[in-house]
Amino acid sequence: MNATVSQVQAPRPRAKVVFLLAGVALAVTVATVAWAIAAKRARAPEAEAASAPVAMAVTPAADDDITWPGVLLAPASVDLAPTIDGRIAEVRFKTGDRVEKDAIVAVLDDRQHRDELAVAEAGRRAASADAVRARIELSQARDRQVRRDATVKVDGETLQVVSAEEAAQARFATQAAVSRAAAAGAGAAERSARARQLKTALAETQLRAPFAGIVAARYGDVGAFVRPGQPVLRIIATSDLRVRFAVSEEQARKVAVGHAITVSVDERLLSAVVETVAPEVEPASRTVFVEGSLRGAASDGAVASLAGRVVRVRLGARP
Secondary structure, three states: OOOHHHOOOOOOOHHHHHHHHHHHHHHHHHHHHHHHHHHHHHHHHHHHHHHHHOOOOOOOOOOOEEEEEEEEEEEOOOEEEOOOEEEEEEEEEOOEEEEEEOOOEEEEHHOOOOOOOHHHHHHHHHHHOOOOOHHHHHHHHHHHHHHHOOOEEOOEEEEEEOOOOHHHHHHHHHHHHHHHHHHHHHHHHHHHHHHHHHHHHHOEEEEEEOEEEEEEEEEOOOOOOOOOOOEEEEEEOOOOOEEEEEEEOHHHOOOOOOOOOEEEOOOOOHHHHHEOOOOEEEEEOOOOEEEEEEEEEEHHHHHOOOOEEEEEEEEOOOO
């Protein structure tokens, strides 16, 4: 009996091992969870810092840094073309040359015009001589009429010196002389007008510069046949060039007449002054047009030839 009880109460080694392993596993699990929580807490400030918005300081552009596109305008330009047809006999200037006002820049062949003028002048002189002769004949006819109409008094009676028939003939002769003188005068006037017309045509064979400027283009050479209105040379004035550009409605408040501006073209800086600011805003683009003058810049032929070029404009004097 005692032996049996002692056998039942003896401890079991396998159960003790199982409990030991379970305790170890629980400890490992708790340690793992604790480490994960600690790691998460350590990374939280970094994540918050990374996700937080970064504040950026924005510095507005200075007025001197703002530029606008513009275009250079010539104050005056002209394409010189003849009013008559003819062959070019001479072109006295090339592109880029300076010309003075009224300078002859090109000449058409004028030999035919000179010959026609010579014939017209001869006819004018002949017609003038005929008119003079007709006036003399008229004067003589009037003198004869006066003599034929003369009367004398004999014994208180007025008598005609010549017969009534002779007096009538004198009057008719005077009237004929008046008609011949008028016709001769009209003929002389017509010949004179024709001569003047040919003189004008002869003068039109010479193309003259209407103002001082720069030859911007040459369209014809010696020997070329040109017709009325066909350009031979293009001249732009050497007075002040102008620049035209547009600014936004907000920027227009900073631009006023008299302000200095700088024009940039082909890496060259040119000084200009604002002369006009449009009083109203262009509805479609909400911009204001501004014009300035490049005072003295056009005296440089290289600059004057830039008329029509696109440029950049900014406020402020040239550095």
